[in-house]
Amino acid sequence: MSLSNITTDALEVIPPCVCFLGLGGNLGDRLATLRAAVLAIDAHERMAVEFERGVASLYETTPVGVANEQASYLNSAIRVETTLPPGELLAVAMDIERALGRVRETQWEARVIDIDLLLYGHGTNEDACTLGREGLSPDEGPSEIVSPRGLKPRGSEGVEGHAVTLASCRWVVEETDDLMLPHPRICERRFVLEPLAEIASDVVHPVAKRTIRELAELAAKDYANQPISQIAGRDWVRAALNRSDTSNPAS
DSSP: OOGGGBOGGGOEEEOOEEEEEEEEEOSSSHHHHHHHHHHHHHHSTTEEEOTTTSBOOEEEEOOOSOSSOOOOEEEEEEEEEESSOHHHHHHHHHHHHHHTTOOOOSTTOOOSOEEEEEEEEEOOGGGOEEEEOBTOOTTSSOOEEOOOTTOOOTTSOOBTTBSSOGGGOEEOOEEOSSOEESOTTGGGOHHHHHHHHHHSTTOBOTTTOSBHHHHHHHHHHHTTTSOEEEEEOTTTTHHHHTOSOOOOSOO
């Protein structure tokens, strides 16, 4: 959608939302697939990955809770600003998984890619982004979303360049047949908490009532039997976009 085609009198200001997604995979070219997943998420017209500060380091981890022997996983986490509600966002994530070759057959199976919705929060009016109807007056049909890319809170340059201020977010607690928020196993998985703590350290888990940093520290003690090692810094996605070679630190 071109901003030049949106009539000024049709603009409407609404709060955006922010979510944190966990990424993992242990089949095929793991690093290439995780990168492809991040880029596919960012390419969606109603989602934007915060590449500057919202991509965690890359970790290699031993599979947790599986009966059969599996290869090690690569794991990370990303921050995404979105105008999709949680259910629709989850459906998009599963579509991306399928497009990258995931086939769901049994629980705890090895997988080429896993995209988990970990946390989802509503912004405030101070964090508002703009909606508009392309070429329409306000009463001529449903609003279409202007991509959140580059949008800042009204009247300011934003906090750390983000359109949503985490401290003001209202984190969703929800349980349906298809979705639980927050993700029900965040607190017992080091491969989720370690990367998440890098990009959401001060976010308070709405059920556990502890910050993600505190939960990561507790998990390091309580789940010391879950080996995890950092193998690449937080530029593992952007570095691939800025070079032409295909070198791969963890295929």
